[in-house]
Amino acid sequence: MVLKAFFPTCCAAADSGLLVGRWVPEQSSAVVLAVVHFPFIPSQVKEFLAQVQQTSQVGVAVLGTWCHRRQEPEDNLGHFLEGLSAIFSHEPWLQLCREKGSTFWSCKATRWQGSTSPGAPSEDQVMIVFYDQRKVLLSQLHPPAILPDQETGDAAAGAVGLAAVFHTVARSEVLFRSDRFDEGPVRLSHWQSDGVEASILVELAKWASGPICLLLASLLSLVSAVSACWLFKLWPLPFIWSKLSTCEQLRYRLEQLTLIFSPQKAENPSQRMRKANMCVSVLLDVALGLTLLSWLHGKGRIEQLADALVPVADRVAEELQHLLQWLMGAPAGLKMNRALDQVLGRFFLYHIHLWISYIHLMSPFIERIVWHVGLSACLGLTVSLSILSDIIALLTFHIYCFYVYGARLYCLKICGLSSLWRLFRGKKWNVLRQRVDSCSYDLDQLFIGTLLFTILVFLLPTTALYYLVFTLLRLLVITVQGLIHLLVDLINSLPLYALGLRLCRPYRLAAGVKFRVLEQEAGRPLRLLMQINPLSYGRVVHTYRLPRYGCHPTHSWGSLCRKLFFGELIYPWRQREDKQD
Amino acid sequence: MENEQSFSDICGGRLALQRRYYSPSCREFCLSSPRLSLRSLTVVTSTVWLAAYGLFTVCENSVVLSAAIFITLLGLLGYLHFVKIDQETLLIIDSLGIQMTSSYASGKESTTFIEMDKVKDVIINEAIYMQKVIYYLCILLKDPVEPHEISQVVPVFQSAKPRLDCLIEVYRSCQEILAHQKAPSTSPQAHQKAPSTSPSIQKASIVSRGK
Numbered sequence: 140m141v142l143k144a145f146f147p148t149c150c151a152a153a154d155s156g157l158l159v160g161r162w163v164p165e166q167s168s169a170v171v172l173a174v175v176h177f178p179f180i181p182s183q184v185k186e187f188l189a190q191v192q193q194t195s196q197v198g199v200a201v202l203g204t205w206c207h208r209r210q211e212p213e214d215n216l217g218h219f220l221e222g223l224s225a226i227f228s229h230e231p232w233l234q235l236c237r238e239k240g241s242t243f244w245s246c247k248a249t250r251w252q253g254s255t256s257p258g259a260p261s262e263d264q265v266m267i268v269f270y271d272q273r274k275v276l277l278s279q280l281h282p283p284a285i286l287p288d289q290e291t292g293d294a295a296a297g298a299v300g301l302a303a304v305f306h307t308v309a310r311s312e313v314l315f316r317s318d319r320f321d322e323g324p325v326r327l328s329h330w331q332s333d334g335v336e337a338s339i340l341v342e343l344a345k346w347a348s349g350p351i352c353l354l355l356a357s358l359l360s361l362v363s364a365v366s367a368c369w370l371f372k373l374w375p376l377p378f379i380w381s382k383l384s385t386c387e388q389l390r391y392r393l394e395q396l397t398l399i400f401s402p403q404k405a406e407n408p409s410q411r412m413r414k415a416n417m418c419v420s421v422l423l424d425v426a427l428g429l430t431l432l433s434w435l436h437g438k439g440r441i442e443q444l445a446d447a448l449v450p451v452a453d454r455v456a457e458e459l460q461h462l463l464q465w466l467m468g469a470p471a472g473l474k475m476n477r478a479l480d481q482v483l484g485r486f487f488l489y490h491i492h493l494w495i496s497y498i499h500l501m502s503p504f505i506e507r508i509v510w511h512v513g514l515s516a517c518l519g520l521t522v523s524l525s526i527l528s529d530i531i532a533l534l535t536f537h538i539y540c541f542y543v544y545g546a547r548l549y550c551l552k553i554c555g556l557s558s559l560w561r562l563f564r565g566k567k568w569n570v571l572r573q574r575v576d577s578c579s580y581d582l583d584q585l586f587i588g589t590l591l592f593t594i595l596v597f598l599l600p601t602t603a604l605y606y607l608v609f610t611l612l613r614l615l616v617i618t619v620q621g622l623i624h625l626l627v628d629l630i631n632s633l634p635l636y637a638l639g640l641r642l643c644r645p646y647r648l649a650a651g652v653k654f655r656v657l658e659q660e661a662g663r664p665l666r667l668l669m670q671i672n673p674l675s676y677g678r679v680v681h682t683y684r685l686p687r688y689g690c691h692p693t694h695s696w697g698s699l700c701r702k703l704f705f706g707e708l709i710y711p712w713r714q715r716e717d718k719q720d
Numbered sequence: 721m722e723n724e725q726s727f728s729d730i731c732g733g734r735l736a737l738q739r740r741y742y743s744p745s746c747r748e749f750c751l752s753s754p755r756l757s758l759r760s761l762t763v764v765t766s767t768v769w770l771a772a773y774g775l776f777t778v779c780e781n782s783v784v785l786s787a788a789i790f791i792t793l794l795g796l797l798g799y800l801h802f803v804k805i806d807q808e809t810l811l812i813i814d815s816l817g818i819q820m821t822s823s824y825a826s827g828k829e830s831t832t833f834i835e836m837d838k839v840k841d842v843i844i845n846e847a848i849y850m851q852k853v854i855y856y857l858c859i860l861l862k863d864p865v866e867p868h869e870i871s872q873v874v875p876v877f878q879s880a881k882p883r884l885d886c887l888i889e890v891y892r893s894c895q896e897i898l899a900h901q902k903a904p905s906t907s908p909q910a911h912q913k914a915p916s917t918s919p920s921i922q923k924a925s926i927v928s929r930g931k
Contacts, residue, residue, distance in 0.1 A: 140815045140901075141745050166837075167815065264745070266816070300835045653831040654811065654819055656742050665743045667813070672831055 142248050142263040143168040144233060145304055145669070147272040150174045150205070151237070153328040157223065158202045158233060159188065159314075161307045166300065167263075169202050169233055170307045172272075172314055173329040181226050183324040194313045203233025203248075224249075231263060246664045268654070270669045272330040274646040275308045276315075278671050279408050281650055281682060301652055355400040363393060385525040388627065392519065395421060412683055415636040420685065424519035424630055431523060432516040441513060445506035452498045452534055456491050459537070463487050466605065475601045483605055487541055494537045521627045528623040535616045542613035543708065549606040550706030552595055559592035610703065617709075634683035638676065645673035727886035729753075730854050735882055737889070745814030747897060749890050751880045752807045756800070756825060768792050801826040805879040810890065814897050818842075818859060820876055832874075836901060838862055840870060842894045844887050855884045857891060 145160075145168060153174045160171040175184060184201070191199050204223055224232045231248040238245075246265040280302055315331045317323055371377070380386045395417045405411040435441060467484035469475065512530075516523040532539075561567055562585070567578040580588070640647050649671045657666040674682075702709055721741040729735050738750040772788030804825040811819040817835040824830075840860040847856055856875050863871035877887075 143816065266745070266813075268816075300837055651833050653821075653833055654813065654816070656746065656748065656811070659742050665746050665813075667746075667816075672833065 140167040142231065142265045143268055144235070144246065144248075144265055145170045145268050145270055146235070147171060147173075147330065148269050149272055149330045149332075150328055151269070153205070153207065155206045155208075156204070156328070157184070157227070158205050158235065159199060159327075160202050161198050161311075162200065162202060162229070163303050163307075166303065168304070170304050171202060172199065172308065172311050173327045173332075174205050175201075176326045176328060179325055185227075187323075187325045191311070191314050195310050197307055197310045199311065199314065200229055201227035202229055203235065206234070206236040208237065209239050233265075235267070242658060243660045243663045244666065264664075266665045266667065268667045268669050269657075270304070271646075271671075272308060274671055275305055276312070276330070277644075278305065278646050278649040280305055281648065281674055281678070283408075305649075349402075352400045352402050356397070356402055359393065359397050359400060363397070366390075366393075383525075383529050384624065384627075385522065385529050388521055388525040389518075391631065392421070392424075392522070412634075412637060413685070416634040416683060416685055419636040419639070420631065420633065421519070423635060424521050425517070427520035427630075428516040428518065428523060431520060432513065435513045435516065441510050442506060445509045448505055448509070449498060449502045453495065455534075456495050456498075456537075459491055460488060462608065463491075466608065470604065473600065473604070475604070476598055479598055479601050483601070487544075490537060490540065521630050524623050524627050528620050528627075531616065531620060531623075538609070538612050538616055542609045545602075545606040545609040546706050546708055549602050552599060552602050553706055556592070556595050556599070559588050559595065562588040563592055606706065613709075628687050632685045632687045634680060634685060637679050637683040641673060641676060641679050646671040648674040648679060650674040650678065725889075727882050730849075730852065730881045730883060735880055735886065737882070737886055739889075739893070745897065745900065747812050747893050749810045749893070750807060751809075751877055751882060751886075753805065753880050755806060756804055761796075765792055797826075800824065801828055808877050808880050810876055810894075812894055812897050814900050820874075822879065834859060834861065834874065838864075839898075842891065842898060844884070844891055845873070845875075854881065855887055856881070857887045 143166070150171070150173070154176050156174045156176040157179070158169075158171050159173045159175055160169060162169050188199050188201070191197075204221075221234075231250045234247045234249075236245045244267060246267060248263040248265050250261045250263065314327070315329050316335070317325075317327055318334050319326060319328070319332045320334060371380070399414055399418050399421070405414055435444075463484050466475075467480050512526055513523075515526055558568065561575060562580065565577060565580065566575050568574075569576040637648065651672045653670050653672045655668045655670065657668055659665065699709065723739040723741075725737050725739075727735045727737055734754055736752045738752070740748040740750070742748065768788055768791070772784050776782065776784045801824060805822045806825050807821075807823040809819075809821040809823070811821070813819075815836055817833055818839060819831060819833045821829055821831045838861050840862045842857065842859050844855050845858050847854055857877060859874045859876060860870045861872040861874065863869040
């Protein structure tokens with residue numbers, strides 16, 4: 140196999156010295172991590188490397204020599220470098236050399252063992268692959284090459300292929316801590332050798348985050364203890380809480396905040412990313428909410444909104460009355476059964492009358508309520524949208540009631556019709572065996588059954604029409620609520636931090652690597668540049684999407700149509716927790 | 721060493737294959753499609769604008785015209801950035817892997833790199849594409865669990881779709897490099913592909929999905 144030497148781009152301008160890194164025999168690749176400069180004492184270098192090996196669990200060793208000829212060719216340096224192979228024995232021994240003013244390098248890899256002629260070394264073909272050490276150190280491969288539970292022990296052997304290079308560089312951070320201003324025994328050259336960079340703000344934030352996290356965590360635990368109080372578990376309060384989407388949203392946000400401000404540090408990168416995503420999502424939510432708040436409270440919009448609310452509800456009720464009058468006449472030219480029509484129509488009209496009176500009763504308090512609800516926007520835009528969805532549900536409660544009445548009536552009719560149809564054919568439903576069996580009926584049973592069947596069949600169009608109209612209205616309301624919930628879900632689950640990272644620092648989220656062939660010259664070793672191939676935006680969203688609380692329809696189109704046909708009630712907002720209980 | 725040759729694709733269009741031999745262990749094949757022609761662009765734009773103008777004379781709303789301009793611009797940008805592939809490159813490096821790059825007309829490049837450990841072989845396969853039966857070059861990937869099983873077939877030059885003569889050239893060069901990888905290994909491989917004068921063409925048992 141061709142020997143691959145992974146060389147950091149930052150060391151290409153370094154002075155001559157020893158190459159320090161890790162040798163991966165399975166892929167025949169040498170990952171160079173740093174260059175040790177003259178003067179050095181070999182025993183101190185060996186001691187330093189043993190320390191690094193113990194701390195980082197990476198098999199760091201001296202791989203060869205690096206020669207950077209700045210002035211005229213120095214022959215004595217060449218001989219000196221060759222003599223070093225006797226002191227630091229390594230199979231194979233790399234010798235990289237760069238001439239002054241030349242972009243082409245020369246490289247030799249000699250092996251003493253396993254060569255065909257004993258006493259003479261065998262040379263391997265070498266390929267030099269340049270890599271940016273800082274980017275490779277900071278990037279994360281997707282999918283991760285090493286699972287988190289394999290981190291202990293010599294886990295560096297677990298990574299296969301090019302992931303081994305990433306893993307080696309990432310685990311050798313202790314090697315990069317010493318820079319050229321240190322007074323240590325060994326002088327190294329790597330990406331941080333010009334001095335470790337740090338930001339004062341970041342350090343201050345890290346120092347301050349400890350007490351702040353503790354304080355906020357205790358506050359949040361207090362809030363959750365209060366909400367878990369027995370007072371809130373008295374019926375019918377839990378029933379109401381489960382129906383309101385605002386409570387779900389608040390609970391979700393509380394869980395997220397508890398996770399963000401928990402005093403424990405995140406163990407692995409995916410937990411860190413999740414925390415960061417949640418944090419950014421909450422901040423964006425609050426920012427959008429405050430924008431909405433400032434917009435609402437300016438220029439007297441609250442009064443406009445409150446003044447518009449009651450007439451809108453009146454208008455909706457008036458339209459419903461017109462609709463019912465239309466149904467009570469001859470809707471679309473269909474002839475209804477007069478008596479049933481009048482009964483149903485008057486029943487529903489009375490309901491609307493009750494509803495209008497209720498709205499008018501509430502009208503003096505509407506402005507105060509809207510003002511207080513508007514304040515909730517400071518908790519976040521998602522909370523305001525959930526409240527809007529709940530208000531729509533409350534204002535269209537009469538449509539929901541009509542839908543339930545119409546659906547129950549229609550369902551009863553369909554059940555009756557199907558049972559009497561079986562009687563008409565001389566069959567009956569066997570409850571024990573759960574199938575249709577033949578049955579001999581008496582004459583009077585048949586007579587009454589047929590009469591009832593006829594009555595129900597002729598009353599079917601009227602009931603079906605009322606059911607159809609109210610189901611359509613209910614579906615319209617559900618669609619509007621569904622769109623609002625979709626928007627809330629989007630804000631909740633979009634991983635904004637990960638997307639921002641992909642936009643600004645694409646090398647942090649790596650899907651793989653890509654190679655570029657650098658200028659070539661015949662007879663010289665092949666030179667390649669290894670760059671990081673960033674993850675695509677779709678994969679980023681898919682990998683880092685935050686878990687939603689699952690407020691989406693749980694049935695497919697087929698079962699929905701079936702339920703509509705048989706008049707069963709549709710509950711679109713079945714929560715996931717109900718399903719698991 | 722560079723070499724340029726002209727071939728044709730399955731529809732009869734002109735393709736240019738550029739071969740670069742960087743070293744005995746590294747070769748690159750670059751297939752360039754013809755660029756976006758001014759004629760087709762003019763035809764499409766005029767059609768859209770004539771239709772928009774016709775709609776404008778019917779409904780007397782100038783929003784239709786601005787919408788048509790907007791749609792044309794966005795459509796052109798989207799086409800150049802997401803659809804039109806100008807050049808496809810295959811870079812094969814011995815003992816490192818195979819890299820496929822597609823360059824779009826807007827300059828965007830999308831790269832995929834497959835490590836040599838995962839590559840089982842490079843073959844020419846047959847497929848049914850619309851009403852034709854075409855040949856395409858593909859890379860077979862090993863199954864991580866079963867080393868003798870194939871887990872995935874990755875087609876190469878999907879947008880250029882060159883004909884068999886071009887594929888044979890690329891196939892021969894790839895096999896020369898893959899032979900280095902297989903020669904020193906002691907375990908016998910299931911399919912030994914020595915570079916031969918007539919390439920072994922495997923009949924496809926799968927129906928191609930088109931693109």
